[in-house]
Amino acid sequence: MADSLFTADEHQRIADAVAEAERQTAGEIVPYVVARSGQYDVATWKAASGGALLAALFALAFAYFYDGWGLGWLYTGWAMVLVMTLGGTLGALLALIEPVRRWLAGSDRMAQQVHRRASMAFLDEEVFDTRDRTGILLFVSLMEHRIEVLGDTGINAKVEPEDWVEVVALMRDGIRSGDLAGGMVRGIGKCGELLHRRGVEIREDDTDELHDGVRVREE
Template sequence: MSKSPFFSDADRALIAGAVGEAESRTSGEIVPVIVPRSSDYSVVGWKSAMAGAFLGLVGYELYVFQYAGWTGDSWLDALGISVFLVLGIVSSLLASTFVEGYERLLIGRAAMDAAVHQRAMKAFVDHEVFSTRDRTGIVLLVSLFEHRVEVFGDSGINEIVKPEDWAEVVSQIIMGIKAKDATGGLVKGIEACGSLLEHAGVHIKVDDTDELSNQPRFEE
C-alpha cells in the first residue's frame, strides 16, 4: 500500500484505529481513500490560455489609453499587441501551474464535483468495497486539491442512509483539513460515520467479521 507525503505512519495508525472503533459498533465497512487530486483537468490549459489572452488585451488597452491617448497608431501596433498577449498567456499558465486557487477557479465547481464523484466510484471498484457479505461497504474519499469529500456507499448502506445524512461526516473531515489537521478531521469524520450507521440501524451481527482492511488507502 502506497504512502502519502501528507500523512505519517502515526497518522495512518490513528485513522486505522478510528475505523476499527467505528466498525466495532456496526456492520458497515469503512474504507478511507485519500487522493492528491481527482483528475488532471485537461480544460485548465486552454482556459488558462484564454484567460491570459483576455487579460493581455485588457492590459494593452490600458497601456494605450494611459500613454497613447484614445486615438493614434498604437492600435495598429501588432508587435505591442503580441507582446501583451504573450505576457498575459504566459502569466496565466504559470499561475494555473503554481497557484492552486487560480487553477480551481479555472476548473469550476461543477467540474470538480463531477471529477470527485467519478474518483469515488473508481475507488469503490478498485478496492473491491462491493465485496462485503451484506453490501455494507463505504468509501470515504478525500480529494485534497479539490478540498472535497465524497461518501460512496454500497447498496446495503444506501437502502438505510440517505445522501443528505452524510453531511456531518463530510463537515467534520473538511473542518479538519481547513484547520491543517487532516488526520484529526478524518478521525472525527469516521467517528461520526460510525455513530450514523449505528443509529440508522446498520447493526453489527453476531458472526460479523472485519471484511476489509482498516488501513487508509493512499492513491496517486
C-alpha cells in the same frame, strides 16, 4: 505525497478508528484520500487565453495614448504576438495556483470530476465485495476541497443521504484546521455511530472484509 500526507502514527490512528467503528456495525469503512481528482486543463486554457487577451488590450490602450517615439514597435504585428504570448504564459502560470485553478475550473466541473473519481475508487478498492453489501467509502479530494460518501446497497437501504452531513462536517473541519488525520478519525467514529443507530447490525460471525488503513493516492 503518499509518504508525507500522514505520519506512521496518523496512519495507525486512522486504522484504529476504523477498527473501533466496525466493532459496533456490519459496515466496512474505507477511508480514501487523493491529492486531486482531475487535472482541469480547461483552467489552464481559460487562464492562458484570458491573459493573452488582457495583454493585447493593455498594449493597444498603451499604444493609443502614448505620444512618444520610443515604443513605436508596439504598432507592429510581431510585437502584438509577443505581448499576447507573454500574457498567455503568465495566465497559464497563474492557473497553477490552486485557488485560481479551482475558480477557473468551476464548482460544477469539480463536483462531477470528484464524483467520477470517487466512483472509480469504490470499484478499485472493491468496496462492493462484502457479504451484506455494507461497504462504505469516505472519499476526500484535497485540491477540490470536496468530500464524498459512497455506500453500497446494504448501507443505502438504511441510511439517507442527508444523514452523512455530520460525518462530512467533522472531516471538513479537521481539514480546515490543518488536522486531516484528526478530522478523519472523528468522521470515522461518527460514521460508526450512525451505522449502528440506523440498524446496520453486526453479526456474531462478522469478519474484517476490507482492510482498515487509509488509502492515499496522488490522483
